[in-house]
Amino acid sequence: MLRPRIPTMPTPTGIVAPIVHSAPIEQQHQAAACACQHPAPVRAMPAVRLSPAGLLAVVGGGAAVVLVVGAVLVSLLLAVAVTAASVAVCAVVLRSMVNNPRHR
Template sequence: MIRPKIPSNPLPTGLLTPIVPAVYEPQAQVPAVCHCQHPAPAAQQAAAPAGGSAAVDLVKRHPVLIVGGLVVGAVLAIATFLAIALVAVAVPIGALVMRSLLKDLRSNR
């Protein structure tokens, strides 16, 4: 059976120091003493709306966000289509230029 290799940390001197996992010992945290007036922490968090999630609530309240998202999406889609069209036009033009250059090289011989 294959035996696992003992992890070691090779030093430049050639000595091997075995790696010993660090033991975490939690320490008691002492609260900082300050002389300012802090408000008491809230006993309960605000209750979630019974009608649904916060995302649905946000959509109901802010239709401008929906319109803004659609506008940004449309702009990105148009930019992508323009980039594809530019590449689709540039590749054949490059091929015609290359063919013309190669044709001139062959005719000069």
């Protein structure tokens, strides 16, 4: 009951999946240093070099994006607050309209 069973296909497809055997990993030994002189490895330069004006432009652009996103979020919050206030006013008006006929 708890042993897995391999399903058998009634019609074979002809596609045979190869069985993958894991080979043992061989450790590679480091080669000894040679006596010849190789040139020193060249250090990679950074991909982007910004001038001071370019850096100011990037900082200014980032600040502008932050300000625009902040303004959009504040306006959405204000819209939600105005909607909640108008719904509250409508609820008070409806309650007074329902309760007033009894008192007249």
